[in-house]
Amino acid sequence: MLSSLPIAFSAPLALAALALLPALWLILRVTPPRPRRIDFPPLKIMADLIAKREMPAHTPWWLLALRMAVAALAILAVAGPVWNPPREAGPMRGPMLLLIDNGFGAATDWPERQAISESRLAAAAREGRPVAIVGLAEASGEIALSEPRAALDRLRALALQPHAPDRSAHLQRIEAFLRSAPEAETVWVSDGLSIADDGPFLARLKQEADARRLSIHAGSPSQLALTSPENLAGALAVKVLRPTSAATATGHVRALDLKGLPLGDAPFIFNGSDLQASARLTLPIEVRNAVSRLEIVGERSAAAVALLDDRAKRRRVGIVSGTTTDTAQPLLSPTYYVSRALSPFAEIREPRPGSTDPIGELLAQNLSVLVLADIGALDGDTVGKINSFIQRGGVLLRFAGARLAAAADDLTPVRLRRGGRTLGGGLSWETPRKLAPFTRESPFFGIAINDDVRVSRQILAEPEADLAKKTWAALEDGTPVVTGERRGDGMIAMMHVTADTTWSNLPLSGLFVDMLRKVVSLAGTGPSEAQGEDARVDTLSPTRVLDGHGAFRSPPATAQPVARTFSGRATLAHPPGIYGPADGSLAVNALNPADSLKAIDLAALGAPILPVDKPVAFDIRPQLLVLALLCLIADTLATLWLGGRLNIARRAGRAAPAAILLALVLVGAATPEMARAQAAPTGAADDRPPIPRELFAAGAVTRLAYVVTGDKAVDDMSKAGLAGLNVVLGARTALEPGEAVGVNADRDELAFFPVLYWPIVAGRPIPAPETLRKLEAYMKGGGLVIFDTRDAMSARPGGGTTPEGEQLRRMLQTLDIPELEPLPRDHVLTKTFYILDGFVGRYDTGTTWVEILPPAGEDGRRPARAGDNVSPIVITSNDLASAWAVGRRGEGLVPLSGSDPRQREMALRAGVNLVMYALTGNYKADQVHVPALLERLGQ
Amino acid sequence: MLRMRVLGTSERQPARPVLTASLDLAARLPRLILEARRVSASVHGIHGRRRAGPGETFWQYRPLVTGESASRIDWRRSARDGHLFVREREWEASHAIWLWIDRSASMGFASSLALASKVDRALIAGFALAETLVEGGERVGHLGLTRALASRRIVETLAQAILVDAKGAEADLPPDAPLPRLADAIIITDGLSPAASLAKRIATMASSGARGHVLLIADPIEETFPFTGQAELFDLEDGLSLRVGDAGSWGLEYRQRLEAHRDAIKEACRKVGWTLTLHRTDRPASEGVLRIASLIAASRGPGR
Numbered sequence A: 001m002l003s004s005l006p007i008a009f010s011a012p013l014a015l016a017a018l019a020l021l022p023a024l025w026l027i028l029r030v031t032p033p034r035p036r037r038i039d040f041p042p043l044k045i046m047a048d049l050i051a052k053r054e055m056p057a058h059t060p061w062w063l064l065a066l067r068m069a070v071a072a073l074a075i076l077a078v079a080g081p082v083w084n085p086p087r088e089a090g091p092m093r094g095p096m097l098l099l100i101d102n103g104f105g106a107a108t109d110w111p112e113r114q115a116i117s118e119s120r121l122a123a124a125a126r127e128g129r130p131v132a133i134v135g136l137a138e139a140s141g142e143i144a145l146s147e148p149r150a151a152l153d154r155l156r157a158l159a160l161q162p163h164a165p166d167r168s169a170h171l172q173r174i175e176a177f178l179r180s181a182p183e184a185e186t187v188w189v190s191d192g193l194s195i196a197d198d199g200p201f202l203a204r205l206k207q208e209a210d211a212r213r214l215s216i217h218a219g220s221p222s223q224l225a226l227t228s229p230e231n232l233a234g235a236l237a238v239k240v241l242r243p244t245s246a247a248t249a250t251g252h253v254r255a256l257d258l259k260g261l262p263l264g265d266a267p268f269i270f271n272g273s274d275l276q277a278s279a280r281l282t283l284p285i286e287v288r289n290a291v292s293r294l295e296i297v298g299e300r301s302a303a304a305v306a307l308l309d310d311r312a313k314r315r316r317v318g319i320v321s322g323t324t325t326d327t328a329q330p331l332l333s334p335t336y337y338v339s340r341a342l343s344p345f346a347e348i349r350e351p352r353p354g355s356t357d358p359i360g361e362l363l364a365q366n367l368s369v370l371v372l373a374d375i376g377a378l379d380g381d382t383v384g385k386i387n388s389f390i391q392r393g394g395v396l397l398r399f400a401g402a403r404l405a406a407a408a409d410d411l412t413p414v415r416l417r418r419g420g421r422t423l424g425g426g427l428s429w430e431t432p433r434k435l436a437p438f439t440r441e442s443p444f445f446g447i448a449i450n451d452d453v454r455v456s457r458q459i460l461a462e463p464e465a466d467l468a469k470k471t472w473a474a475l476e477d478g479t480p481v482v483t484g485e486r487r488g489d490g491m492i493a494m495m496h497v498t499a500d501t502t503w504s505n506l507p508l509s510g511l512f513v514d515m516l517r518k519v520v521s522l523a524g525t526g527p528s529e530a531q532g533e534d535a536r537v538d539t540l541s542p543t544r545v546l547d548g549h550g551a552f553r554s555p556p557a558t559a560q561p562v563a564r565t566f567s568g569r570a571t572l573a574h575p576p577g578i579y580g581p582a583d584g585s586l587a588v589n590a591l592n593p594a595d596s597l598k599a600i601d602l603a604a605l606g607a608p609i610l611p612v613d614k615p616v617a618f619d620i621r622p623q624l625l626v627l628a629l630l631c632l633i634a635d636t637l638a639t640l641w642l643g644g645r646l647n648i649a650r651r652a653g654r655a656a657p658a659a660i661l662l663a664l665v666l667v668g669a670a671t672p673e674m675a676r677a678q679a680a681p682t683g684a685a686d687d688r689p690p691i692p693r694e695l696f697a698a699g700a701v702t703r704l705a706y707v708v709t710g711d712k713a714v715d716d717m718s719k720a721g722l723a724g725l726n727v728v729l730g731a732r733t734a735l736e737p738g739e740a741v742g743v744n745a746d747r748d749e750l751a752f753f754p755v756l757y758w759p760i761v762a763g764r765p766i767p768a769p770e771t772l773r774k775l776e777a778y779m780k781g782g783g784l785v786i787f788d789t790r791d792a793m794s795a796r797p798g799g800g801t802t803p804e805g806e807q808l809r810r811m812l813q814t815l816d817i818p819e820l821e822p823l824p825r826d827h828v829l830t831k832t833f834y835i836l837d838g839f840v841g842r843y844d845t846g847t848t849w850v851e852i853l854p855p856a857g858e859d860g861r862r863p864a865r866a867g868d869n870v871s872p873i874v875i876t877s878n879d880l881a882s883a884w885a886v887g888r889r890g891e892g893l894v895p896l897s898g899s900d901p902r903q904r905e906m907a908l909r910a911g912v913n914l915v916m917y918a919l920t921g922n923y924k925a926d927q928v929h930v931p932a933l934l935e936r937l938g939q
Numbered sequence B: 001m002l003r004m005r006v007l008g009t010s011e012r013q014p015a016r017p018v019l020t021a022s023l024d025l026a027a028r029l030p031r032l033i034l035e036a037r038r039v040s041a042s043v044h045g046i047h048g049r050r051r052a053g054p055g056e057t058f059w060q061y062r063p064l065v066t067g068e069s070a071s072r073i074d075w076r077r078s079a080r081d082g083h084l085f086v087r088e089r090e091w092e093a094s095h096a097i098w099l100w101i102d103r104s105a106s107m108g109f110a111s112s113l114a115l116a117s118k119v120d121r122a123l124i125a126g127f128a129l130a131e132t133l134v135e136g137g138e139r140v141g142h143l144g145l146t147r148a149l150a151s152r153r154i155v156e157t158l159a160q161a162i163l164v165d166a167k168g169a170e171a172d173l174p175p176d177a178p179l180p181r182l183a184d185a186i187i188i189t190d191g192l193s194p195a196a197s198l199a200k201r202i203a204t205m206a207s208s209g210a211r212g213h214v215l216l217i218a219d220p221i222e223e224t225f226p227f228t229g230q231a232e233l234f235d236l237e238d239g240l241s242l243r244v245g246d247a248g249s250w251g252l253e254y255r256q257r258l259e260a261h262r263d264a265i266k267e268a269c270r271k272v273g274w275t276l277t278l279h280r281t282d283r284p285a286s287e288g289v290l291r292i293a294s295l296i297a298a299s300r301g302p303g304r
Helices: A012-028 A041-053 A061-078 A110-127 A148-157 A167-180 A199-210 A285-290 A334-342 A358-363 A380-391 A402-406 A510-522 A533-537 A621-642 A648-670 A672-679 A693-699 A712-732 A769-780 A803-813 A880-884 A903-920 A923-928 A930-938 B016-028 B032-041 B118-135 B154-164 B195-208 B220-224 B247-272 B285-299
Strands: A007-009 A036-039 A081-083 A096-100 A131-135 A185-189 A214-217 A225-232 A235-241 A250-257 A262-269 A276-281 A291-296 A305-307 A315-321 A346-349 A369-373 A395-399 A416-422 A457-461 A471-474 A480-487 A490-495 A542-546 A577-579 A586-588 A703-707 A738-743 A755-759 A784-788 A820-822 A849-851 A873-876 B004-006 B058-063 B085-089 B097-101 B109-111 B140-142 B184-189 B211-218 B231-234 B241-244 B275-280
Touching: A007 A012, A012 A061, A036 B004, A041 B247, A061 A621, A096 A110, A096 A148, A096 A167, A110 A131, A110 A148, A110 A185, A110 A214, A131 A148, A131 A167, A167 A199, A185 A199, A199 A214, A225 A291, A225 A305, A235 A250, A235 A291, A250 A276, A262 A285, A285 A291, A315 A334, A315 A358, A315 A510, A334 A346, A334 A369, A334 A510, A358 A369, A358 A380, A380 A395, A380 A480, A380 A490, A395 A510, A457 A480, A490 A510, A703 A712, A712 A738, A712 A755, A712 A880, A712 A903, A712 B247, A755 A880, A755 A903, A769 A784, A784 A880, A784 A903, A880 A903, B016 B118, B016 B154, B016 B285, B097 B118, B109 B118, B109 B220, B118 B140, B118 B154, B118 B184, B118 B211, B118 B285, B140 B154, B184 B195, B184 B285, B195 B211, B195 B247, B211 B220, B211 B247, B211 B285, B220 B247, B247 B275, B275 B285
Parallel strands: A036 B231, A096 A131, A096 A185, A185 A214, A315 A346, A315 A369, A369 A395, A395 A490, A703 A738, A703 A755, A755 A784, A784 A873, B097 B140, B097 B184, B184 B211, B211 B275
Antiparallel strands: A007 A081, A225 A235, A235 A276, A250 A262, A250 A291, A262 A276, A291 A305, A416 A457, A471 A480, A480 A490, A542 A577, A577 A586, A820 A849, A849 A873, B004 B109, B058 B085, B231 B241
């Protein structure tokens, strides 16, 4: 019944309990009990919250669903569910042959392939079947059955190889194994790619499939590959291959140098269903020559890496022709064919037209190859330059021609005979000759001969003893057509025909291109590079090889040296990598230029194709139980939330009125009246308008000021107190202050007042930071602030801070105030008008704090300070204003706490002193020293 | 198990036991406070009107006190000799104490924790204060019902006025009219109307400088909300109902809300210099009344 789903149950009977779920639904759906009725008058003040507080009569459906899900999950878990249950594999009782493609094609999902192989091994182990493992990219060997556990070790030791699997090589052994164990089940973990010829292998597997003893694990091959990197004129080109049109269509190819530093990127795009695309890296030639590795970004496989060796480096070739340059008829120019043939793989330099020293000019350009097409006589200086060029490793390629035939210099590999040889001419019996195949000694060995090439005229070499050795190419009759000789680090090559088509049709053939390419590749990239004469026939041992994922590693023990002429695809013996020394290296790549990635048509085999990346037989009981537990937790949280025990909804409910208030304020701000109303500080109890400036201008009277706190009782007391102090000041001192004013510290200008009386009321809002900054400026500008906490009565020595004290502390936290000290006995404040012992107010127990005085110097003087030495702040707790406050008839408003009957008088004197202190500064401080001054005056 | 009792409109009227209880309470209140106030504040007689203050008729000349505004100098009198004099007039403002007792539906509530219903307690407190103040020489009236009287039968007068006032049994806010500047207001209510509207009324009443005292009557369960579990709450005035899933947690929120509500009323009072007294019905009535009486005495202190 569940066969369509990849799930099975070990105890399916438990599923019958699912039928009980509807009953559970009914039980869970019981209506909550009717709440008790409470008559509650204060509900009205909660009226705005009522709408959000409705308690549902029934359990909400989602909670029900959650609980049902918990029950269902629990039942499912009890039933023992298994995800991806093992498929019924039929009567497979025999041994298992596990064929694993471990070539580069498996690189993308190698861990999954190993996992699937392991799970097959584990299944075999459960069934007690012996197993044989064959890595198809490994060397073919005897296939032996082993215990699954031992096979598991072998499997884990199986490494990903960087080359294509040679499946047919294993065919014989597989045949032998299957003959000995005809019951064996064959499992092929296939990469789905075919590089080599896999026909016999597939045919043999088809037999097994027909006998229903084959199963294949394969995914859709998506491996991209690089092949045939070419250093073209102007760009580095590389072909990108993909096995199917379903694989990735775009990507980037990255070029890296020998050290792995990236040099450039190029995109590639597969058009439509093309299986081949190309990427072109447009880089300067020097950079291109430094490229040693191309890779597809994001692909981790040996096939996605193309290595470049010295052969791929572009040489700079200078071409000089002895003939006049006739640009009108380029096909007649000898240099035309040469430059066309060389341009795909070399950079062509030609002398400037009209140059007086064309050869010298070209040699100065750091050439690798110098081509002289039919150059006759050379002056001694030029010969010297050419010689030194050759000695330093340059290659000189000469073409014959009418002039050369007449010339005589030693810049030829062989001595030349005067006069040419004409074949197939009107006076000759002989027909134009074909080329003979290249001998093994020739650098051209391996290049196919083009039968169409005919040589009708040539310059002959003088017969010499070593002529055969110097001959690189010859005609059928043995006369040399191309000769070459090493000189110093360089080489001289000689074409005994012209560079144009007058003597032969060689320049028209592809052979010409191949030959020139070979000659150019003989040259080092620079003249200084050396190349041993016998290196041609030498073998090169691997230096650095790729692993299956395309990373460099040191060569494994199985890697063997390759011949310098090696041009095949990488194998187990010759893994892809760099072979030979750095200056004469050979790159072996995983794919040949001619290779393409072909997807094997696995469906044609008729065997079941299983995925690679799916785990087998996965018990999901723990997951179900965890899920059920999570649902239970969610249910608990939901229940708590519904029961109002979670705070989320409550916070939201509390935020809502604030949001409404904000919205109202915003809407209100649109109307001018409201805007004006809002300009006045809300919240603060003071609704009086700001003190008009004209009041000050008209008055210009010294006034005392108190800060309006918003508490009417306190403000009235401050006002009455300052009024009382005003009376005393007017009666006793020269100062006749104006009527005291209450100021709002938030918005009123403070600068007009020498003294600011600030009673502290607990619970009032802390002044805004701007207010505090203003207050700071006021204090620094010479103002005196009297903070009065009025709590000396309630404060206990050693006891906790009073609310007022706490309030003051919070206020002063962000206020920049100087260090304070209790009022010293000899402080100026005690002498400014009256000589006082202490500063009493309504209470006489509080301490008065003032700014600490700087320590006196050695001469007893105190250093001068800003603000005329006036402490900008006085903090008291004695409730000064209450002591100063007088009623209409001059009577004291509040009783004082102390025992001293003169306490009110002393409080008023303290007030007088404070005002005098604020107004006169350190004037009285000087008076302290009057005796000393008088003494000095007397002298 | 807590029980609640809700009183109907007829039960929210002052009955004979209320009058008796209030007179008893008033009898027990210490006179000393008011006596002391009277002695200190009014030298010339039973009402302290015969003294300088705002008024029409001349009262006295007195020497100018230094620091006083020069505009107060009576130059005609001062010109006679070298001293500066200020002319003072007799204080003629009427001075009354205005009572307002909340008798709305929400006041008709008593839980089993309380000694009396809120409205009973409010009436007793109000009448007792009226009686005491009249005995102390003040004139007392009920806002919107009577004028300020110094009658010896003030309690009966007030009770009769309240009995015939059917409309007042629904109002849960005092009348929206300013009081004379020198009047005192005593507002006895449970304060269970929106704080903003109550604050507005207080501000209006105090707009011309009247002093006031608010006595908040609260039932203990209104303070504590000692319920748990599911509950359905009913409001007595607006017919609101609320089903709460968990009264315990709701109560937490309620108490915070109530605190904020009280703070708002307190702030409104403080803004105008009024006092606020909270009185719970599980406490004896004398507590609240005594406090209000002493507050009135204190506010009539020097300076007025």
